[in-house]
Amino acid sequence: MIEFSTAAMLLKVIGVLVVLLQVVPIMVWVERRGSALMQNRLGPNRVGPLGLIQSLADALKFIFKEDPIPGHVNKFYYVIAPLVALVPAFMTFAVIPFASSIEINGTVVNFQLAELNVGLLYILSIGSLGVYGIIMAGWASNSKYALFGSLRSTSQMISYELSMGLSIIGIVMAFSTLELGPIVVGQTGSLVESAARIWPGLAQVPFLEHIPRWGVFIQPLGFLIFLTAVFAETNRLPFDLPEGESEIVAGFHLEYGAMKFALFFMAEYTNMFVAAALVTTLFFGGWHAPGLPHLLDLAGLQGMAREWVRILLEIATFMLKTGFFLWFFVWVRWTVPRFRYDQLMNFGWKVMLPLSLVNIFITGVLIFYGVI
Amino acid sequence: MLSVSPVFFYLFAGLAIACSLLVVFKKNPVSSAFSLVLVFFAFAGIYALLDAHLIAAIQILVYAGAVMVLFVFVIMLLNADAPSLDIARTSAALKVAILAGCLAMLAFFVVAFKRMSPPAPLGPYTAEAVEAAGGNTRVISQLMFSEYVLPFELTSVLLLAAIVAVVAIAMRNAKKPGSAGKEA
Structure with missing residues (x-):
């Protein structure tokens, strides 16, 4: 008989992994149908209703395809690069909370895999490791276009990681914690709560x-x-320079085929999902839905049933917000053209970085005067 | 001293040592750099085992994430292919010298650790005190912006001076026609 907390943990891990x-397959379908919608065509519509099973068919094709390793590559790094990108x-x-907690027979279960006291830094640091997959792939492929792709991805990442880290300092200052759980809880209050003390x-x-x-307010x-x-x-348009089909063919994954290519694909879409979930958690209140307790009161639910309905609605809220940002990724990709390389560098260093420093200053002033 | 599972400690320590050796012995500079990333990762693992989560996260964020990406970028851009030490083609005398050097260093460490005095008292920052004061991150930030604010600010001034110096050198090169600084 395993302990209850262990079982709950296992269930959460399995649920999140599933x-x-x-x-990934759902987003591939959304992306293809979404782009078709914007370009006034149909997109995949043959396999299953509305083409929904197309991704499954593609996955089967990837698995059964021949998977050759080109003769001119560095075999070791060529093979592990997709894994380094995906893991x-x-x-x-693991550290993103997707619902609040529930008490079952005296044990509090948090809907978050790992409550790390440096959760935000953990996400930034592990996220920054993903670029090694792209660098390794481009370098090990021993091909000029692929190397260009990985060079672009390194310089892009150096330019943007800094602004990304600095932009969330404001959030850390406002909620004075690096843990994602308390950050979401901090967002459940009223916006004018502290400002009303002054005015x-x-x-x-x-x-x-x-x-x-x-956070967004x-x-x-x-x-x-x-x-x-x-x-x-996440290397998405308008910043997909490491891939840049029309400039450097396919960039870093030019020499990849079959399932190894599919792993890069999966890494991109999983990164998108995590990024959307992170935007939701930091700036849109995560699982918090305003007025949810009132709704439960109106429904007249009591005891454990009420708790479970609350948790389910919170997960649904979280998925809805995350889903919106996933759609936003698709929306932007098929609307905005790709940046030129020098524009990207200028934008990163001369616009984003000063702006994020200004943001920290403004936040400091507002906190000092007790407005937020 | 270590209250953590020794299995994980030896796992990360072994990984760190093995990858450090790879950094030295790999012929290709890019492979060496990738091995160095793993060394930093193993260090972060050991820090995390010691409950120093902030240092572990910063180790990965700064060293593995930022510094090494810059290293790899520079190595790829310069296409540095400097011949490193090829162990198979060195003379017998050099091999003996390397072996003797390694053994001497090992002996030095063994003697040094055996003769080492017992660890100094921890001062006010015991694990319990840090936990009571609100955890690692809070204590470090409070110290950094109160007691150690002067050294902290001086470090940033030092970094600023380094940045200014680099820009000055780059600009001097850029003024000459046909020099390398221009296309950057």
Whole structure:
């Protein structure tokens, strides 16, 4: 008989892994159908209803395809590069809380795999390791276009990691913690709660007190910088220079085929999911839905049933917000053209970095005067 | 001294030593750099085992994540292919010298660790005290911005001076026509 907490942990790990693996085929389908929608065509619509099983068919094709290793590559690094890209993508989700906690027979179960006291730093550091997969792939492929891809990805990552890290300093300052759980809990309060102590008139304004204290309201500039940096971090358009089909063929994964290529594909979509979940957690209140307790009161639920419905609705809220940002990734990809290399560098160093420093300064002033 | 599972300690320590050897013996500079990343990763693992989560995260974020990416970038860009030490083609005398040097260093460490005085008292920052004060990260930040604020700020001034110096050198080269600094 295993302990209850161990069993709960196992269930959570399995659940999160299954969801992470399911996100990839679903997002591939959404991306292909979404791009077709924007370009006024149909997209995959033959396999299954609305083409939903297309991704499954593609996966089968990837698995059964011949998987040759070109003769001119560095075999060891060529083979492990896709894994190096994929594993960090899965690891980062471990610290993201996807619902609050529930008490079952006296044991509190948190809906978060690992409660790390440096959760935010953990995500940044593991996320920064993912670039090694791309560097290794480009270098081990021993091909000019692939090497260009990995060179671009390193310089892009150096330019954007800095602004990304600095943009969330504001969030860390406002909630004074690096743990993601407390950051979400900190966002459940009212936006004008502390400001009303300085200007009591604010509390009288109707409706204003119901606006939650979400990161996006107290850190609008930090949110914009973080969102932009996340596109660069996940190598998505308009910052997909390491891949750049029309410039360097396929960039870092030019020499890859079959399942090894599919692993890079999975890494990109898993990174997208983690990035969307992170944006949700840091800036949109994570699992917090305003007015959820009132809704449960209206439904007249009591005891454990109420708790379980609450948890399910919180998970649904989290998935809904994350789903919106996943769609946002697709939306931007098929709307904005790719940056030129020098534009990207200028934008990263001369716009994003100063702006993120300004954001930290403004946040410091606001906290000093007790506004947030 | 170590209250952690020795299995994981030996795992990470062995990984660190093995990868450090690879850094030296790999012929290709890029492979050496990848091995160095693993060394930093193993160090971070050991820090995490010691409950120093902040240092572990920063170790990966700064060293494995940022510094090494820059290293790899520079190595790839310069295409540095300097011939490193080829162990198979060295003379017998050099081989003996290397072996003797390694043994001497090992002997030195054994003697040094055996003669080492018992560890100094920990001072106010015991594991329990740190936990009571709100954890690792909080204690380090509070110390850094109160008691040690002067050294901390001086370090940033030093870094700023280094950045200014680098820009000055790069700009001097850029003024000359046809020099390398231009296309950057």
